[in-house]
Amino acid sequence: MTAPLASDETIPAEGSGPEKPVASGSNLSIWLWRLGLIAGLLLIWEFAAGHLFNEFWSSRPSLIAERFLALFASGEIWRHLGATVSEALLGLLLAAAVGTPIGIALAKYRRAAEIVDPFVMGLYGLPRVALAPMFILWFGISLLAKVMMSFSMVVFVFILNVTEGIRTVDTDMIDLMRTMRAPKSYVLRKVTIPSIVPWLMASFRIGIGLSLVGAVVGELIGANRGLGWYVLRAGGQLDTTGVFTGLVVLMLVAMIANHVVFLIERRVLHWRAATR
Amino acid sequence: MAGRDEMKVAIEAPRIFLDNVSISYATPRGRLLAVDRVNLAVDRAEFVVLVGPSGCGKSTILRAIAGLNAAESGSISVDGKLVDGPPEHVGFMFQRDTLLPWLTVRGNIAVGLELAGVAPAQRSSRIADLLALLRLSEFQDAYPAQLSGGMRQRVSLGRMLAYQPGVMLMDEPFGALDFQTKAVMGRELLRIWETERRSILFVTHDIEEAVALADRVLVFSPRPARIVAEYRIELPRPRSLRSLRASPEFTAYTSAIWEALGDDDPAAA
Numbered sequence: 001m002t003a004p005l006a007s008d009e010t011i012p013a014e015g016s017g018p019e020k021p022v023a024s025g026s027n028l029s030i031w032l033w034r035l036g037l038i039a040g041l042l043l044i045w046e047f048a049a050g051h052l053f054n055e056f057w058s059s060r061p062s063l064i065a066e067r068f069l070a071l072f073a074s075g076e077i078w079r080h081l082g083a084t085v086s087e088a089l090l091g092l093l094l095a096a097a098v099g100t101p102i103g104i105a106l107a108k109y110r111r112a113a114e115i116v117d118p119f120v121m122g123l124y125g126l127p128r129v130a131l132a133p134m135f136i137l138w139f140g141i142s143l144l145a146k147v148m149m150s151f152s153m154v155v156f157v158f159i160l161n162v163t164e165g166i167r168t169v170d171t172d173m174i175d176l177m178r179t180m181r182a183p184k185s186y187v188l189r190k191v192t193i194p195s196i197v198p199w200l201m202a203s204f205r206i207g208i209g210l211s212l213v214g215a216v217v218g219e220l221i222g223a224n225r226g227l228g229w230y231v232l233r234a235g236g237q238l239d240t241t242g243v244f245t246g247l248v249v250l251m252l253v254a255m256i257a258n259h260v261v262f263l264i265e266r267r268v269l270h271w272r273a274a275t276r
Numbered sequence: 277m278a279g280r281d282e283m284k285v286a287i288e289a290p291r292i293f294l295d296n297v298s299i300s301y302a303t304p305r306g307r308l309l310a311v312d313r314v315n316l317a318v319d320r321a322e323f324v325v326l327v328g329p330s331g332c333g334k335s336t337i338l339r340a341i342a343g344l345n346a347a348e349s350g351s352i353s354v355d356g357k358l359v360d361g362p363p364e365h366v367g368f369m370f371q372r373d374t375l376l377p378w379l380t381v382r383g384n385i386a387v388g389l390e391l392a393g394v395a396p397a398q399r400s401s402r403i404a405d406l407l408a409l410l411r412l413s414e415f416q417d418a419y420p421a422q423l424s425g426g427m428r429q430r431v432s433l434g435r436m437l438a439y440q441p442g443v444m445l446m447d448e449p450f451g452a453l454d455f456q457t458k459a460v461m462g463r464e465l466l467r468i469w470e471t472e473r474r475s476i477l478f479v480t481h482d483i484e485e486a487v488a489l490a491d492r493v494l495v496f497s498p499r500p501a502r503i504v505a506e507y508r509i510e511l512p513r514p515r516s517l518r519s520l521r522a523s524p525e526f527t528a529y530t531s532a533i534w535e536a537l538g539d540d541d542p543a544a545a
Contacts, residue, residue: 272421
């Protein structure tokens with residue numbers, strides 16, 4: 001059993017064996033520790049800035065909170081949030097839609113996969129950020145440029161995970177289906193597709209972060225809105241409070257998106273979490 | 277040659293017939309002979325057990341009968357038809373349960389019914405019957421991950437029975453279970469087999485299990501698998517495993533088979 005791409009992802013072979021509880025935040029004491037930790041860090045930050053060093057360099061949590069609320073109050077945030085989220089989401093979905101069939105094809109046609117393998121790995125290894133100028137050239141500073149940037153970051157995750165997922169489908173299960181003379185379409189529906197679902201979910205989880213990276217990088221290169229653009233502009237104006245506020249919003253977006261995937265995963269993979 | 281064999285098959289009508297079958301497979305160090313000129317016939321409703329050292333090639337024979345591996349030479353037929361790909365009405369059970377983890381117990385058993393072409397309207401009552409037969413009714417909505425190893429093999433057995441095979445090929449189906457569960461499963465298998473007689477070809481390296489279950493035990497040599505001895509087990513049925521163990525006939529069979537396997541048998545440990 002090969003592990004999927006991200007080292008922190010675990011995929012079961014067939015749902016057997018002891019599983020760690022998926023929900024990590026259910027425990028009250030863990031939550032108290034988390035709150036205490038973040039409160040402590042924010043307090044240190046708040047008092048260090050302005051006392052130990054000039055608050056110009058790091059801003060202060062209270063200023064950031066103020067800006068954060070102001071952005072929501074004025075409604076300005078939605079323009080940026082909407083842009084970045086739609087870029088990342090479209091890139092992610094496009095990557096899933098394109099990467100999954102490619103991954104299936106590469107697993108199915110071994111010879112073709114062997115032939116194209118160095119090219120795929122070459123493109124995968126290429127820092128996709130370096131493609132940004134070309135995307136700007138081809139797609140302008142439109143939404144499409146950022147979507148493509150985001151797509152190029154994520155698509156390989158789907159291709160490689162799905163390929164690996166299909167290659168590690170339990171051969172005994174397939175053999176058993178063969179002894180019962182199951183048609184190919186039946187095996188696909190009952191065995192192959194359900195076995196790649198955990199790999200797809202893992203791809204989505206890894207893909208969220210990468211798709212945001214793609215969207216933000218796209219915005220840094222050329223845009224007139226978006227959280228990346230907001231951070232860049234604030235940086236240009238030496239507005240550290242603005243930079244940190246943009247980062248906080250980005251972080252919240254990633255956390256919320258992760259949680260959404262977690263909820264979907266719990267629904268789709270309920271058979272995995274099932275324990276005695 | 278093939279024509280004459282088919283005639284013979286038609287007259288004697290064994291369900292499984294192996295004629296001089298050799299099987300080898302490719303390894304990094306060349307071809308390895310796994311099965312060496314095996315002749316074997318299993319009658320209708322006969323329970324035949326293959327014993328032999330682990331890895332001797334017994335499983336390869338089973339897989340070949342199921343049409344998963346091809347024989348290199350000789351011929352295999354099931355119900356008089358030469359095996360060329362998975363034959364009809366043959367159920368298979370692995371040592372591992374191979375249940376679909378995303379389906380419930382019901383769902384897994386339904387797989388056998390669906391592939392047997394049972395009409396959707398009749399599936400529900402068939403499932404209920406099988407669940408009752410296997411004493412699984414209260415676990416019907418559980419997922420495999422929630423079941424113990426013994427329960428999972430029970431579900432596997434249910435899936436195979438749902439497929440309504442005339443021939444059941446069982447490759448160490450209880451080999452991974454603890455001693456007690458194994459005995460229970462053996463008893464259950466006999467109970468089911470005695471109500472609905474089918475041909476069973478059962479692989480194990482547990483000699484007591486072999487004698488307790490079989491009409492006939494075939495003893496294999498270490499690889500390449502070759503039949504070295506054959507015992508017809510004339511113990512009365514229905515058999516009770518507990519009283520069997522105490523009977524002198526049972527002990528006579530098991531010690532004879534120990535003898536036939538030879539002392540260097542790695543499975544003896």
